[in-house]
Amino acid sequence: MDGMFDGRTPELHTAVQTNNTDRLLQLIQAGHSVNSEGVDLVRPLHEACFRGHIECVKILLDNDAEVNVRNIDGATPLCDAASSGHVDIVRILLQRGAYVNPPLLLTSPLHEATLRDKWETVEVLSAAGANLNSSDCHFGTPLHVAACQGSLTCAQALLRAGACVNSIKSLNTPLHEAARRQDVPLILLLLAYGADVTMRNNNGLRPI
Incomplete structure (x- = not known):
């Protein structure tokens, strides 16, 4: 498959998938809804953001596409743009009112960008007020996420932005995760930002 949302048949979705801006405008002018639902509640704006089709994004937003609409997994267009590392689209969405911290979401655009090692997107989202x-x-x-994935660049971006180096998940700190991976550069980075080597996880283990 060519991408995340292939096989969607609504005409507006097809125009966005193929980055056919002329056809997209024709369909909109003919009365097709820019908020039409494809499979799994994927909207044309989700498609455009995931694929990086910036002109389609602009056309959809200029014609009242819902910027914070969710698909069946709860992901917003900003989540899709962030996960794909389309920084220019991320900026456009934020300018047009996209929630940098979408409520009631099991993840966040910042998590999505970090998970896929998109450090530039991490910087843009952090500067926009993403909850670090x-x-x-x-x-x-x-x-x-950065520690689990071994993403040094994302970890650097997050720590520069002020992320808590000793945050806890199941009593594991990022240093525990980096130590589990034996990721020396990441361990050194976390230590430089004040990671606590004495903290114990839920098994009573310190990072060492």
Whole structure:
């Protein structure tokens, strides 16, 4: 498959998938809803943001696409743009009112960007007020994600922005996660930002 949302048949979705801006405008002018639902409640704006089709994003937003709409998994267009590392689209969405901290979401755009090692997107979201210390349902904070994934660049971006180096998930700190991976550069980075080597996890273990 070519991407995350392939196989969607609504015409507006197809125009966005193929980055056919002329066809997209024709369909909108003919009365097709920019908020039409595809499979799994995926909207055209989700498609455009995930694929990085910036002109489609602009057209959809200019024609009243819902910027904070959610798909079946609860992901917003900003989550899709963040996970794909489309920084320019992330900026546009934020300018157009996208929630940098979507409520009632099991993850966040910042978690999505960190999970896929998109450090530039992490910087943009952090500067826009993303909650650096919120926990998702899997890893913990974005810094936990960076430690679990071995993403040094994202960890650096998060720590520069002020992420808590000793945040806890199941009593594991990011240093526990980096130590589990035996990731020396990441361990040294966390120690430089004040990671506590004496903290114990739920098994009573210190990072060492």
